[in-house]
Amino acid sequence: MDHQELINLLPLAAIDWLDPDETRQLEEHLRGGCPQCEAELRAWRETAAAFAVAGDPADTGEHLWQRLEARLHTEAAAVHSLTHAAARPRRLTNVGERRASAGWWQGLAAVCAAAAVLLLVYNRIIARQARQAEVHQLQQLESLSWQLNDLRSELTAAQTETDTLRKVLSERARLDRVLMAPDLQLTRLGPVGPAHNAGGVVAVSHASGAAMIQTFGLPPAPPGKAYELWWITSQSGPVRAGLFHAQQGRSSVAPASMPPAGQRLMLAAVTLEPAAGVDKPTGDMYLKGVVERE
Amino acid sequence: MAAGDAHALRSLTLRYSGMLIALAMRFGGDQSDAEEVVADVLWQAWSDAKSYDAGRGSVAAWLVMLARSRAIDRLRAKKARQARAAANPPGEAAPDPASIVDAAQRARIVRAAVASLDRDERTALELAYFSDLSQSQVAQRLGLPLGTVKTRIRGAMIKLRQALSGQRD
Structure with a gap:
């Protein structure tokens, strides 16, 4: 629709007599x-207003004013009642009162709507604080x-x-018993091979039946x-006498098997073997000592 | 006119209620209905005066627009209640130059201009303005093509505007 066509619509627009499509196009044009066109439409509206009231006016100005004045008083009374929170339910008997009541209720509705909005905002704040508290508690719980x-x-460590120390204490107590035994037999072990500074001792007590x-x-x-x-x-050659582990920088004490009975002991030796032990030595020898004859 | 000023409401009422009631009555209502409509319109205009945009026209044009809109709403509600098919054809008001819009002389000129309109133009304009009928419904009611109806209404408006311009000059 070109500009001239839109201008031709203006007299009809002034009497609100355009179809929806024409209305839309004209409104878009005016918004732009x-x-x-704005001035023309304004002039056409004045023409339409003049046409609208060209008829015989009703002589009711004072009469209508009395109605509006009564409404004004009723409205003021309603506002006063609302202000002083003294409104009481009552039966409405005429149109003026019903309108005043409508105004009163509109005010009350506005107050209720505002209260509802405040309540909604308050609820959202509380909900947000609750979520933050919940997150904080979860973080604390995780920590x-x-x-x-x-x-x-x-505690596990x-x-x-503790178990290790108990075991060590137990073994040292056993060693002490062996060492305190009157038939104590000691075999000193000297370094062989890679551990040049290593050494040890094997203690045997036939009376207590223990060797360390x-x-x-x-x-x-x-x-x-x-x-x-x-x-x-x-x-028999080499006979197994027990497995043990060494600790860096510390002496190690471990129980040992008693020497085979009825056999002549010649040596005591320590070799490095698989953890489960073997029947005959396979690894390097670290310590060796000659068993003294009783 | 400011909300809260009872004198402004009284002035508004005394100045415009007569013409607005006459207008409202042309939409098929009786005197009581028309007063009801105009009382609401004046109350609305007085209590919501800030919605008036002087750039869009005079106070009279604004009140006429509000009254027409309110009268049409009331007419539609009445139709719905009474299940009537259509509004009655508009009646014709007797000329009375007293207290209309700004000056009695202007009202006389307008009425004279309305009276001088071609009968077909006047009927089309009154049916379009004083009823709740769409374009196609008015055309159907008049038994004319829509283009012809639009031409007649536009022609009537142009003559009225020229008459008002002559009055201003």
């Missing part, structure tokens, strides 16, 4: 800004959970260490390996 896991690990080995200076056995003590006799 057209001072000429406590980590701390608990750490404490459990520490402490229990393991204490070593020092041996390097820790590699994974899957262990040190094995041998009794070497003239009849």
Whole structure:
């Protein structure tokens, strides 16, 4: 639709008599800004208004004013009642009162709507704070959970260490018994091969039926390996006497098997073997000592 | 005119209620209905005066627009209630130059201009303005092509505007 066609619509627009498509096109045109059409439409509206009221006017000005004045008073009374929160339900008997009541209810509805909006905002704030508190509590719970896991690990390590110490104490107590025995027999072990500063002693008490080995200076056995003590006799050769592990920088004490009865002991030796032990020595020899005759 | 000023409401009422009631009555209502419509319109205009845009026309044109819209709404509600098929054809008001819009002389000129319109143009314009009929319904009612109806209405408006311009000059 070109500009002239739109201008031709203006008289009809002034009497609100365009179809929806014409209305839409004209409104879009006016929204785009057209001072000429705006001025024309304004003039046409004045013409339409003049036409509309060209008829015989009703002589009711004072009469209508009395109605509006009554409405004004009723409205003011309703506002006053609302202000003082003293409104009471009452039966409405005429149109004026019904309108005043409608105004009162509109005011009340506005207050209720405002209260509802405030309540909604308040609820959202509370919900947000609750979510933040929940997240904070979850974070605290997670932190406590980590701390608990750490404490459990520490406790497990402490229990393991306690077990180790108990075992060491037990073995040292056994060694002490052996060492205190009146038939104590000691065999000193000297370094052979790679551990030049290593040494040890094997204590045997036939009276207490116990034998112990204490070593020092041996390097820790590699994974899957262990040190094995041998009794070497003239009849059977090497006889297994026990497995043990060495600790870096510390002496190691371990129980040992009693020497085979009825056989002549010649040597005691330590070799590095598979962790499960073997029947005959296969690895390097680290320590060796001559068993003194009783 | 400011909301809260009872004198403004009284002035508005005394100045415009007569013509607005006459207008409202042309939409098929009785005096009581028309007063009801105009009372609402004046109350609305007084309490919501800030919605008036002087750039879009005079106060009279604004009140006429509000009254026509309110009268049509009331007419539609009445039709729905009474299940009537269509509004009655508009009646004709007797000329009375007193207290219309701005000046009695202008009202006389307008009425004279309306009276001088070609009968077909006047019928088309009155049917379009004082009823709740769409373009096609007016055309059907008049038994004319829509283009012809539009031409007649536009011609009537142009003559009225020229008459008003002559009055201003």
